[in-house]
Amino acid sequence: MTQILIVYATDYGNTRKLAETIAAGARSVADTEVVIKTAEEAKAEDLQAADALILGSPVHMGSMDWRVKKFIDTVCSAFWMQNTAVGKVGAVFATGSGYGNVGAGAELTLLSMLNNLAELGMVLVPLPKSTEGYAKSGLQWGAYARSAGENLEQTGVSDESLVAVRHHGAHVARVAAALKGQPIFG
Amino acid sequence: MTQILIVYATDYGNTRKLAETIAAGARSVADTEVVIKTAEEAKAEDLQAADALILGSPVHMGSMDWRVKKFIDTVCSAFWMQNTAVGKVGAVFATGSGYGNVGAGAELTLLSMLNNLAELGMVLVPLPKSTEGYAKSGLQWGAYARSAGENLEQTGVSDESLVAVRHHGAHVARVAAALKGQPIFG
Amino acid sequence: MTQILIVYATDYGNTRKLAETIAAGARSVADTEVVIKTAEEAKAEDLQAADALILGSPVHMGSMDWRVKKFIDTVCSAFWMQNTAVGKVGAVFATGSGYGNVGAGAELTLLSMLNNLAELGMVLVPLPKSTEGYAKSGLQWGAYARSAGENLEQTGVSDESLVAVRHHGAHVARVAAALKGQPIFG
Amino acid sequence: MTQILIVYATDYGNTRKLAETIAAGARSVADTEVVIKTAEEAKAEDLQAADALILGSPVHMGSMDWRVKKFIDTVCSAFWMQNTAVGKVGAVFATGSGYGNVGAGAELTLLSMLNNLAELGMVLVPLPKSTEGYAKSGLQWGAYARSAGENLEQTGVSDESLVAVRHHGAHVARVAAALKGQPIFG
Numbered sequence: 001m002t003q004i005l006i007v008y009a010t011d012y013g014n015t016r017k018l019a020e021t022i023a024a025g026a027r028s029v030a031d032t033e034v035v036i037k038t039a040e041e042a043k044a045e046d047l048q049a050a051d052a053l054i055l056g057s058p059v060h061m062g063s064m065d066w067r068v069k070k071f072i073d074t075v076c077s078a079f080w081m082q083n084t085a086v087g088k089v090g091a092v093f094a095t096g097s098g099y100g101n102v103g104a105g106a107e108l109t110l111l112s113m114l115n116n117l118a119e120l121g122m123v124l125v126p127l128p129k130s131t132e133g134y135a136k137s138g139l140q141w142g143a144y145a146r147s148a149g150e151n152l153e154q155t156g157v158s159d160e161s162l163v164a165v166r167h168h169g170a171h172v173a174r175v176a177a178a179l180k181g182q183p184i185f186g
Numbered sequence: 187m188t189q190i191l192i193v194y195a196t197d198y199g200n201t202r203k204l205a206e207t208i209a210a211g212a213r214s215v216a217d218t219e220v221v222i223k224t225a226e227e228a229k230a231e232d233l234q235a236a237d238a239l240i241l242g243s244p245v246h247m248g249s250m251d252w253r254v255k256k257f258i259d260t261v262c263s264a265f266w267m268q269n270t271a272v273g274k275v276g277a278v279f280a281t282g283s284g285y286g287n288v289g290a291g292a293e294l295t296l297l298s299m300l301n302n303l304a305e306l307g308m309v310l311v312p313l314p315k316s317t318e319g320y321a322k323s324g325l326q327w328g329a330y331a332r333s334a335g336e337n338l339e340q341t342g343v344s345d346e347s348l349v350a351v352r353h354h355g356a357h358v359a360r361v362a363a364a365l366k367g368q369p370i371f372g
Numbered sequence: 373m374t375q376i377l378i379v380y381a382t383d384y385g386n387t388r389k390l391a392e393t394i395a396a397g398a399r400s401v402a403d404t405e406v407v408i409k410t411a412e413e414a415k416a417e418d419l420q421a422a423d424a425l426i427l428g429s430p431v432h433m434g435s436m437d438w439r440v441k442k443f444i445d446t447v448c449s450a451f452w453m454q455n456t457a458v459g460k461v462g463a464v465f466a467t468g469s470g471y472g473n474v475g476a477g478a479e480l481t482l483l484s485m486l487n488n489l490a491e492l493g494m495v496l497v498p499l500p501k502s503t504e505g506y507a508k509s510g511l512q513w514g515a516y517a518r519s520a521g522e523n524l525e526q527t528g529v530s531d532e533s534l535v536a537v538r539h540h541g542a543h544v545a546r547v548a549a550a551l552k553g554q555p556i557f558g
Numbered sequence: 559m560t561q562i563l564i565v566y567a568t569d570y571g572n573t574r575k576l577a578e579t580i581a582a583g584a585r586s587v588a589d590t591e592v593v594i595k596t597a598e599e600a601k602a603e604d605l606q607a608a609d610a611l612i613l614g615s616p617v618h619m620g621s622m623d624w625r626v627k628k629f630i631d632t633v634c635s636a637f638w639m640q641n642t643a644v645g646k647v648g649a650v651f652a653t654g655s656g657y658g659n660v661g662a663g664a665e666l667t668l669l670s671m672l673n674n675l676a677e678l679g680m681v682l683v684p685l686p687k688s689t690e691g692y693a694k695s696g697l698q699w700g701a702y703a704r705s706a707g708e709n710l711e712q713t714g715v716s717d718e719s720l721v722a723v724r725h726h727g728a729h730v731a732r733v734a735a736a737l738k739g740q741p742i743f744g
Contacts, residue, residue: 006606055510061487062488069435100325101324102292102330115434115435117684118682126680129638130743134286178740206569247674251631273500291673298621304496309547312490364556365550407646434698473665474704477697506658
């Protein structure tokens with residue numbers, strides 16, 4: 001059984017919708033168990049038990065929500081110190097207004113979360129351009145869905161933007177299964 | 187008189203169109219002279235003479251075109267070694283297919299160019315969200331225009347995406363004028 | 373009179389020491405007033421009154437301390453929405469263990485803070501290689517001081533690492549003075 | 559048999575030394591075959607045949623050498639277009655002067671290469687802090703060795719800085735073996 005932990009923050013429910021979609025994608029892979037927690041709920045034992053951590057956040061000023069950062073600083077950093085997340089699998093997702101038609105900081109937001117996963121020693125799963133739905137909501141670093149229209153009007157994330165998101169969850173579950181128990185890092 | 191140097195690479199003419207639009211914006215500021223060169227034409231004496239350097243590139247695999255990088259490695263790096271571009275002004279722009287609806291690597295492309303400008307000791311000019319046209323083609327790090335449709339069909343950059351681009355040129359000219367001759371870095 | 377606001381978080385007092393050193397550097401420039409606040413103390417009116425914002429943080433897992441991010445999410449983001457920090461000046465600094473002898477994530481930490489400043493529309497001040505003391509504690513994006521030895525033993529930041537830090541404060545004060553009242557962004 | 563392709567550029571032989579050390583590390587894993595090419599020699603058929611691509615570069619102005627970028631733009635980009643590198647494994651390494659004692663741009667250099675690997679759809683292998691030798695030459699994104707002293711005097715890379723580098727090669731070989739033939743991305 002592969003254990004996937006999804007940790008996220010949400011303001012208006014859009015990032016929660018992505019978290020649930022990722023979870024559904026992960027669960028579509030046989031022998032996968034998923035736990036979803038908000039960044040404020042997630043505890044060290046959740047990460048301890050997980051084979052993969054998928055972090056999600058709204059885009060706030062080009063980086064992750066402070067609550068996700070607090071989870072990293074107060075929960076994940078002890079795993080860094082003790083090398084106890086080395087060899088797990090990591091991936092990321094985000095939502096945002098997309099103001100400006102160029103991602104509005106989504107790329108560095110995804111990267112700021114991946115950075116923490118890399119520091120923990122996790123093998124990182126990108127989102128390949130070949131993924132179904134990529135043309136609607138894809139970026140190399142992970143899945144993203146736009147939650148507002150061109151003039152910042154709140155529209156919520158569209159169903160078609162969730163297609164790639166769902167596949168992202170399945171990809172991570174498969175990498176985690178393939179690497180589980182492998183003595184990668186000696 | 188403020189001297190602005192624009193250096194760019196282009197594949198299909200889109201980035202050239204942005205370079206010319208930035209130049210027009212810069213020239214709209216009184217007492218500004220603009221030189222435009224491709225990355226293969228630009229020489230050390232061009233940078234020597236400039237008060238500001240504006241770098242532009244197509245997005246290629248999430249970073250700048252290799253010809254822009256060659257300009258940096260073979261021309262700019264001597265300025266780094268000798269500290270001879272310290273206190274000039276820097277800014278960036280890009281074009282790209284935008285595949286994925288999230289910028290397609292535009293953010294890290296702009297950043298990879300800014301990084302070089304920061305190493306040279308240049309004061310950096312972002313693109314504020316308040317800029318006219320930002321909703322069509324704006325990112326915090328600089329100006330961007332999308333050159334393809336949702337399925338990678340070549341459309342070229344639209345006129346409306348050039349509005350923010352033009353302002354970006356004027357912004358840089360004004361910062362360069364304000365800082366010219368100021369002993370900022372001692 | 374130029375007003376400089378320094379906002380930081382600190383765990384063991386190292387980042388506070390840098391904040392105070394930056395402040396001393398800024399005050400060494402005539403007609404400069406400096407306000408220093410922790411990220412938890414700083415309020416919207418502090419940023420409103422400032423001509424420049426200098427953000428500082430310990431390096432935590434390759435990005436800024438969550439308290440600095442909370443300041444950005446809860447205080448700065450309203451300035452983004454209303455375009456009320458456009459044209460101010462921004463700069464960054466950090467401290468960290470430096471584990472690994474390659475910066476230990478300092479570069480992306482400085483960048484994650486600069487990213488927020490760029491989104492606010494601030495003109496960004498890098499740290500030029502020509503700065504006195506750069507060989508001890510310099511990076512293109514801003515000032516940094518290492519607070520631990522090679523094996524993570526806490527040593528605190530050295531006096532010689534503070535030389536470039538102090539100059540960084542003076543640089544920012546000079547850029548802020550030169551740009552104050554200039555209609556850069558129209 | 560797992561096939562590893564190492565592609566690099568070198569100015570003074572330091573990055574070549576790392577390439578050869580990575581190769582030795584990869585070959586220490588059973589059933590691994592390694593091909594090393596400079597960025598100017600490497601061809602599409604080399605990447606086609608590989609299960610993993612490890613890219614290495616000197617740090618030049620905070621990003622990869624233009625010859626590595628040319629390899630990416632002229633060889634790798636066709637794999638992006640055709641989705642023919644999706645599911646391979648990727649990793650990176652670098653050398654540099656380290657001027658400033660904070661990595662001197664090594665972090666964004668490693669990231670600029672990883673960015674290309676992510677765009678290709680490769681699963682990314684970080685360098686865990688628990689790796690032997692990390693205290694001498696480790697960064698979360700990959701292996702790095704410093705080639706100059708504090709005042710830019712050329713020293714070459716030290717033997718002790720190569721310890722983590724060698725492990726990095728073995729890590730990548732093991733991930734590539736574990737993922738080979740797995741239908742990760744559907």
